[in-house]
Amino acid sequence: xxxxxxxxxxxxxxxxxxxxxxxxxxxxxxxxxxxxxxxxxxxxxxxxxxxxxxxxxxxxxxxxxxxxxxxxxxxxxxxxxxxxxxxxxxxxxxxxxxxxxxxxxxxxxxxxxxxxxxxxxxxxxxxxxxxxxxxxxxxxxxxxxxxxxxxxxxxxxxxx
Amino acid sequence: xxxxxxxxxxxxxxxxxxxxxxxxxxxxxxxxxxxxxxxxxxxxxxxxxxxxxxxxxxxxxxxxxxxxxxxxxxxxxxxxxxxxxxxxxxxxxxxxxxxxxxxxxxxxxxxxxxxxxxxxxxxxxxxxxxxxxxxxxxxxxxxxxxxxxxxxxxxxxxxxxxxxxxxxxxx
Amino acid sequence: xxxxxxxxxxxxxxxxxxxxxxxxxxxxxxxxxxxxxxxxxxxxxxxxxxxxxxxxxxxxxxxxxxxxxxxxxxxxxxxxxxxxxxxxxxxxxxxxxxxxxxxxxxxxxxxxxxxxxxxxxxxxxxxxxxxxxxxxxxxxxxxxxxxxxxxxxxxxxxxxxxxxxxxxxxxxxxxxxxxxxxxxxxxxxxxxxxxxxxxxxxxxxxxxxxxxxxxxxxxxxxxxxxxxxxxxxxxxxxxxxxxxxxxxxxxxxxxxxxxxxxxxxxxxxxxxxxxxxxxxxxxxxxxxxxxxxxxxxxxxxxxxxxxxxxxxxxxxxxxxxxxxxxxxxxxxxxxxxxxxxxxxxxxxxxxxxxxxxxxxxxxxxxxxxxxxxxxxxxxxxxxxxxxxxxxxxxxxxxxxxxxxxxxxx
Numbered sequence: 001x002x003x004x005x006x007x008x009x010x011x012x013x014x015x016x017x018x019x020x021x022x023x024x025x026x027x028x029x030x031x032x033x034x035x036x037x038x039x040x041x042x043x044x045x046x047x048x049x050x051x052x053x054x055x056x057x058x059x060x061x062x063x064x065x066x067x068x069x070x071x072x073x074x075x076x077x078x079x080x081x082x083x084x085x086x087x088x089x090x091x092x093x094x095x096x097x098x099x100x101x102x103x104x105x106x107x108x109x110x111x112x113x114x115x116x117x118x119x120x121x122x123x124x125x126x127x128x129x130x131x132x133x134x135x136x137x138x139x140x141x142x143x144x145x146x147x148x149x150x151x152x153x154x155x156x157x158x159x160x
Numbered sequence: 161x162x163x164x165x166x167x168x169x170x171x172x173x174x175x176x177x178x179x180x181x182x183x184x185x186x187x188x189x190x191x192x193x194x195x196x197x198x199x200x201x202x203x204x205x206x207x208x209x210x211x212x213x214x215x216x217x218x219x220x221x222x223x224x225x226x227x228x229x230x231x232x233x234x235x236x237x238x239x240x241x242x243x244x245x246x247x248x249x250x251x252x253x254x255x256x257x258x259x260x261x262x263x264x265x266x267x268x269x270x271x272x273x274x275x276x277x278x279x280x281x282x283x284x285x286x287x288x289x290x291x292x293x294x295x296x297x298x299x300x301x302x303x304x305x306x307x308x309x310x311x312x313x314x315x316x317x318x319x320x321x322x323x324x325x326x327x328x329x330x331x
Numbered sequence: 332x333x334x335x336x337x338x339x340x341x342x343x344x345x346x347x348x349x350x351x352x353x354x355x356x357x358x359x360x361x362x363x364x365x366x367x368x369x370x371x372x373x374x375x376x377x378x379x380x381x382x383x384x385x386x387x388x389x390x391x392x393x394x395x396x397x398x399x400x401x402x403x404x405x406x407x408x409x410x411x412x413x414x415x416x417x418x419x420x421x422x423x424x425x426x427x428x429x430x431x432x433x434x435x436x437x438x439x440x441x442x443x444x445x446x447x448x449x450x451x452x453x454x455x456x457x458x459x460x461x462x463x464x465x466x467x468x469x470x471x472x473x474x475x476x477x478x479x480x481x482x483x484x485x486x487x488x489x490x491x492x493x494x495x496x497x498x499x500x501x502x503x504x505x506x507x508x509x510x511x512x513x514x515x516x517x518x519x520x521x522x523x524x525x526x527x528x529x530x531x532x533x534x535x536x537x538x539x540x541x542x543x544x545x546x547x548x549x550x551x552x553x554x555x556x557x558x559x560x561x562x563x564x565x566x567x568x569x570x571x572x573x574x575x576x577x578x579x580x581x582x583x584x585x586x587x588x589x590x591x592x593x594x595x596x597x598x599x600x601x602x603x604x605x606x607x608x609x610x611x612x613x614x615x616x617x618x619x620x621x622x623x624x625x626x627x628x629x630x631x632x633x634x635x636x637x638x639x640x641x642x643x644x645x646x647x648x649x650x651x652x653x654x655x656x657x658x659x660x661x662x663x664x665x666x667x668x669x670x671x672x673x674x675x676x677x678x679x680x681x682x683x684x685x686x687x688x689x690x691x692x693x694x695x696x697x698x699x700x701x702x703x704x705x706x707x708x709x710x711x712x713x714x715x716x717x718x719x720x721x722x723x724x725x726x727x728x729x730x731x732x733x734x735x736x737x738x739x740x
Contacts, residue, residue: 033366037393037736038418038499040370041462045488048465048481063366080294081371081392084363086329107314110411113403114301114309115293115396124329134418134499184671185434211561214676215685215702232687234674234702238561238577245674266564269710277398287346292391292739301399308403309396 018156025069025095026057026148032068033061034088037075039102039134046137056144065091070147071124072140076104077117089124095159097151099143100126103133165240169208173200189245194231194257197248201235201263210237210244213264216271218278222304226251229280233260250280259285277302346387347377356384363392367470367725370735372709376721383724386716388709393739401699405665406432407506409696414500416701417737419459422451422491423679425504430585431675431688432506435668438640444508444633445587449624450521451494451503452586452677453617457528458487459680460610464535467607467729471548476538483531486524493517507641508634518625525622532614539607549603553715553727556601563711567682567704569731572609573601579678591623603730610732613680640666665694672698681705681732705737 035043047053047061062068065088077085089098100120103109106129108118117123127150130143166188173179177196182189192200204210215234222228227249236243250257259282260267271282272291279300282288290297299306314322350356362373371392377385397416401409413424426448433440440448465480488498494513495501503510539545555565560573570577578595580588596612598605635641642661643654668690676685682704691697708731716727 034364036371037395038415041418041499044462044466045481045485048484049478050482050485065364076393076395078392078394080292080394081363084371084392088364108311110415111395111397111400112308112310112313113396113400114307115394118311119326122327122329125331136498185437185673187673189672212566213564214683215674215687215700217687217698217700217702219672219689219698232672232700234685234687238575238582241582243674245672264564265562266707266710269706273706290391292394294391301396306399308399 018154019152022152022154026151028057029069029097029144029148029151030060030062030067031058031070031072032065032088032092033063034065034071035074036077036081037104039074039105042134042137043072043074043101043140046140051137051141053141053144056141056148058144065089066093068092069095070097070099072099072101073105073120073124073126074101074134076102076109076111077120077123078115079117080115082117082123085120086123097127097147098124099128099130099140099147101130101140101143102135103131106131109133165208165237166242166244169204169244172203172207176200176203187243187245189247191247191249194248194250197231197233197246198258198260198263200246201233201260204235204244205263208237209239210235210242212236212238213260213266213270214243216260216267216274218274218280218302220278220302220304225253228252229255229278231257231274231280254279254281256281256283258283261285276300279303343375343387347385350379350384351377355379361724362389368728369466369733372728372733372735372738374712374724376724378721381720381722383716383719383721386713386724388712390706390709390735390738393735395736395740397740398699398701402696405694406668406696407661407665409699410505411500411502414502415736416740417679417681417684417703417705417734418499419462419734420455420679420681420684420737421499421501422448422455422504423677423684425502426452426586427675427677427679427684427686428688429504429506430677431673431686432668434673434675435671435688435690436506436640436666438507438637439635440508440586441632441635442587442629443512443631446624446628447494447509447513447633448504448586449588449591450621450628451491453620453624454487454490454521454524456680457614457617458484460614461487463610463680463729463732464607467726467732468539468545470725470729471545473539473542473545476535479531479535479538483524483528486520486527490517490520490524493520505634505641507637508632512633518628521621521625525618525625528618529615532611536611540611546604548723548726549607549730552603552719552723553730554600554602555711555715557599559711559714560601563714564707565682565711566707567679567732568606568609568613569708569711570682571595572598572606574599579676579683583676585675585677588620590627591620593617593620603726606730667692667694668696670697674702676702679704681734681737682708701740703737703740705731705733705735706740709733709738 100106105120128147177192179190179192214236219230229250231248233246276290357378359376362368363371373389375387413428414421461480461484465477468476495503557574576597593616638657647654672689674687685702687700689698
């Protein structure tokens with residue numbers, strides 16, 4: 001890596017535990033393969049050739065909630081889907097994060113009616129909201145970067 | 161050929177089932193009673209070659225009660241390239257009518273959807289459960305007397321008040 | 332929190348076989364979160380070992396109440412809802428809704444607008460088929476096709492963004508024409524796409540068409556006979572793969588499709604493989620249509636001059652009182668449509684996409700009903716899944732090409 005030439009052959013790097021753990025968490029954050037509606041198509045675009053989300057350590061979409069760290073709620077959440085969504089969230093191991101992708105997931109979007117949950121934050125706690133209907137892949141990647149920023153700033157005392 | 165298939169359908173239906181014919185923007189609509197709908201669709205499918213039930217829906221004319229609902233069928237013939245619309249008026253708040261699943265099997269889901277959204281029951285339907293809404297949902301959303309379920313939009317002047325009431329989820 | 336509904340076996344007793352009640356076969360839940368259900372489709376499977384005995388689709392996890400919401404908006408404002416139905420075919424949804432309004436209020440559309448509509452609808456069809464091809468191949472474990480397909484899809488998204496300002500939900504088609512004229516770079520961008528794309532289709536075919544793994548997983552899988560397809564109201568590529576050459580672009584031409592020369596590919600085998608071949612061929616035919624439409628793209632206005640339905644251009648507002656009045660009326664109240672219902676259908680990438688629009692003399696529609704192809708086509712899944720293995724079910728869900736937003740509305 002080149003780092004050993006700078007440090008000499010000591011094999012020891014000192015850094016804060018927080019930083020080491022947060023660095024690890026940030027760069028291997030596996031999202032759950034879970035799309036709801038229109039935004040899921042843009043989420044797919046973000047993973048595909050032109051936008052290539054794997055640059056940020058997220059190439060591995062896990063189909064099982066048990067193996068994923070990040071839930072991207074991509075699309076509108078209906079009253080019928082809300083219990084399923086919560087169950088999926090409950091199955092994810094800690095630490096876990098949620099990105100609410102798009103207007104529908106964030107606040108109901110253009111739909112303001114009987115069928116749609118107005119904001120997924122009524123069902124699961126949300127870390128980052130991404131605006132847009134649907135957000136461009138760049139916007140989603142920006143949302144993920146914002147989440148990375150947030151994770152990098154986490155403190156030991158907040159880990160539970 | 162194709163042009164007169166529709167006129168022979170109209171003629172046959174008026175004679176046999178007492179249907180009323182109307183035309184709007186070039187579309188032919190035949191209004192007939194619920195008792196005749198199965199026989200009429202059998203005749204359409206077997207005699208006149210209308211093999212595809214394109215769509216089936218209901219229209220709610222609340223607060224009118226007689227008739228409150230119209231069931232609308234869009235039936236298409238691939239061989240004649242013709243479309244015909246059938247309308248069945250239904251009275252009352254919780255009407256029933258015969259199911260069309262014996263004639264066009266794909267009426268199955270369409271009728272489940274109409275039951276789910278409008279509360280019109282179909283007799284003889286093999287599996288009349290709700291299809292789009294959760295099974296324990298109350299009411300039939302597309303009825304005109306069912307509210308849209310509108311939620312107040314947050315602006316800066318009422319942001320705090322709505323925010324207090326909003327049920328945020330916990331970890 | 333909404334309580335989880337407990338579904339007891341009693342409710343499903345009439346749907347499963349006798350053997351499920353004795354425990355001889357197994358009931359298995361697949362979805363709503365499953366990597367290959369293309370959204371939030373839930374399937375209840377009755378399995379005898381690996382063999383599917385019964386398959387009971389459970390839809391509605393994406394039921395958005397679009398029809399009800401459209402009834403609460405004026406005709407033109409409701410157009411934004413249409414994009415979000417079938418989110419892979421947004422222009423097609425706009426198109427059918429605008430055609431329905433134009434039929435209901437008898438509004439004319441200038442020829443340039445019609446040609447641009449055809450170009451964008453066909454590009455959207457290609458984009459939709461690309462997403463289908465990518466995800467279908469991904470389900471059958473061919474990862475690279477997905478990356479290839481999305482590369483070309485981005486070119487189409489760029490063209491749509493250039494016109495409507497949005498990648499997916501452009502709402503570019505409005506009643507009476509288009510929102511605005513296409514930008515100057517439009518023609519070059521489309522020509523560039525047309526130059527590149529046919530070779531790219533060859534690339535996909537080189538990856539899949541003679542690939543033994545792909546053939547093994549698609550041939551003779553999910554055979555749908557002509558009679559069954561008609562009985563179950565299947566339309567679109569699935570119907571054409573079963574031997575019925577029915578395409579609404581030919582049968583009931585709209586928006587000037589009768590001027591263009593193209594073929595309707597048809598196969599008779601009705602299995603998953605020919606449905607793949609057919610969609611690939613459709614992409615090539617769409618390229619032909621776009622080419623012809625672009626070559627004879629007429630000049631002229633892109634929106635009707637009927638000021639009762641179409642707002643005046645901004646430039647007129649400064650000096651014409653009449654324009655101000657029309658503008659005010661249209662954006663506050665909207666236009667009214669007469670009482671009466673019309674049904675208009677177009678050929679979407681998935682089949683017959685119809686809208687039944689009923690007015691009642693007020694500025695809001697009385698009833699908007701969407702006849703969506705995914706809803707109709709998905710009904711046939713239990714029929715074609717019977718007797719296949721669970722692994723094949725993944726191919727079958729892919730081959731019907733469902734979009735859950737389209738199914739649940």
